[in-house]
Each structure stands twice: as C-alpha cells, then as structure tokens.
Amino acid sequence: MSNKIVPKKYPMPEQDPKERIRNFREVPLGQDPETVKLEAARCLQCKPAKGKRVPPCVEGCPVEIDIPGFLSLTREGRFEEAIALIKEKNALPAICGRVCPYEDQCEGACTLGEKYEPVGIGRVERFLADWERARGFRIPPKPLPTGKKVAVVGSGPAGLTAAAELAKKGHAVTIFEALHAPGGVLM
Structure with missing residues (x-):
C-alpha cells in the first residue's frame, strides 16, 4: 500500500x-x-488531538470503537483480529455497519474528511461482520452466572x-419491547 492520499x-x-425492483435484498452488495x-x-x-484522549473518529463513535486499530488490521488483511x-x-x-449514522459520527469526525471524502468506516465494519458470518460465527463461552437479573427496555440496537x-458479564437479561415486534429503528 502506498502513502498517497486517495481522495x-x-x-x-x-x-x-x-434486479432490485424484483426483490427485497439489500441494494449495496458490500465490498x-x-x-x-x-x-x-x-x-x-490519527492520534488524539491535544487535550483529547482518543482520535477524532473514535470520539465521534458512541461506543468508542478503536477505529484506527481495526482499520490498520484490515489494511493488513487481518480480518479476524479486526x-x-x-x-x-x-x-x-x-447492523451498525449498515444503519449507524456514521456520516454524522465516526466518518463525520474523520480528519481525512476535512479535505476529501472520509474513510468508509461503516463499509469496512460491514465487510468484517459479513466476512465473519460467512466463515461461521463462533459463540463465545457463557460466563458464570452472577445471580443478578436485569431488565432492558427496548429491543432496538441500543437495547x-x-x-x-450484560449477558457477557453473567447477568440474566430479559428484554421488554412495547411494539408488536422487536427491532426498534430496524423495523
């Protein structure tokens, strides 16, 4: 890979x-x-700006994913690690690689985007998730139960x-949804 900026x-x-007028499949096919x-x-x-603890793209991400980290791994073809x-x-x-408003969040904060188009962070995230799924997603081991019960209200992406x-920490989780079907903004 060269160091030349691709705008x-x-x-x-x-x-x-x-074709797409005949089906309900996604229009974008992925990269x-x-x-x-x-x-x-x-x-x-990018590194964090002076007085900041994370780079701009990470600051723009609501869950603070290590975006430069996963992009670096992806660039090297280390998809499983990414x-x-x-x-x-x-x-x-x-889901986030498809419906997250990344243009207003991580991509909106991308330094490259100040002069050129920002890095397609959502596209890369989507690719990696699809790549993993195509190879057989591995369910992580179940943690020891804590004995605590937690209710989550809403079954959208945040819920x-x-x-x-919470489940990764061993808590028993019940999700409640007011609507007739789960999914929140995905419905």
Missing part, C-alpha cells in the same frame, strides 16, 4: 436496478477483500447491545 471512497457495488483493504488504507492513523477488536465495544457490527454486554 474518494472506493465504490460500493450495488444491485442492478432491473470485496481487496477493495476493503484499500479503503482501510485510506485511514491517516472484527474481534470491533466486538470488544460493539456487539452488533453487521440489544446493552443486553449483550
């Missing part, structure tokens, strides 16, 4: 309009491994993430 995001392939490595290589690997790093902070990378984090 635009690498294109995301999409379903042909003639291939080589393209996603090139997109990740666009990252400037998705593991994301999942330290985000239980739902496949599901909270429930997953």
Whole structure:
C-alpha cells in the first residue's frame, strides 16, 4: 500500500436496478477483500488531538470503537483480529455497519474528511461482520452466572447491545419491547 492520499471512497457495488425492483435484498452488495483493504488504507492513523484522549473518529463513535486499530488490521488483511477488536465495544457490527449514522459520527469526525471524502468506516465494519458470518460465527463461552437479573427496555440496537454486554458479564437479561415486534429503528 502506498502513502498517497486517495481522495474518494472506493465504490460500493450495488444491485442492478432491473434486479432490485424484483426483490427485497439489500441494494449495496458490500465490498470485496481487496477493495476493503484499500479503503482501510485510506485511514491517516490519527492520534488524539491535544487535550483529547482518543482520535477524532473514535470520539465521534458512541461506543468508542478503536477505529484506527481495526482499520490498520484490515489494511493488513487481518480480518479476524479486526472484527474481534470491533466486538470488544460493539456487539452488533453487521447492523451498525449498515444503519449507524456514521456520516454524522465516526466518518463525520474523520480528519481525512476535512479535505476529501472520509474513510468508509461503516463499509469496512460491514465487510468484517459479513466476512465473519460467512466463515461461521463462533459463540463465545457463557460466563458464570452472577445471580443478578436485569431488565432492558427496548429491543432496538441500543437495547440489544446493552443486553449483550450484560449477558457477557453473567447477568440474566430479559428484554421488554412495547411494539408488536422487536427491532426498534430496524423495523
């Protein structure tokens, strides 16, 4: 990979309009491994600004994923390590890589975006989650129960993430949803 700045995001392939009018599949098809490595290589690997504890993109992320870290691993083709790093902070990378308003959050804070298009952070996150799923997602071992019960109100991405984090700590979690189906903003 060269050190030359690539001003635009690498294109995301999409379903042909003639096909997509006949189905309900996603329009964006996702990127291939080589393209996603090139997109990740666009990252400037920024350090925290003076007086800040994290780089701008991480500060823009509500769960403070180590974005420069997972982009660096992705650039090197170390996809398994990259998705593991994301999942330290985000239980739902496949969802967030699709519906998170990254243009207002991590990508909106991307330093490269001040002069050019920001790094396609959401595209890379989506690719990594899809890559992991295609290879057979491994369920982590169940922790020892704490004996504590926790109720989570709402089954959207925030509620599901909270429930997953609590379950990882060994708490018994029950999710309550006011609507007829789970999913929150995903419905």
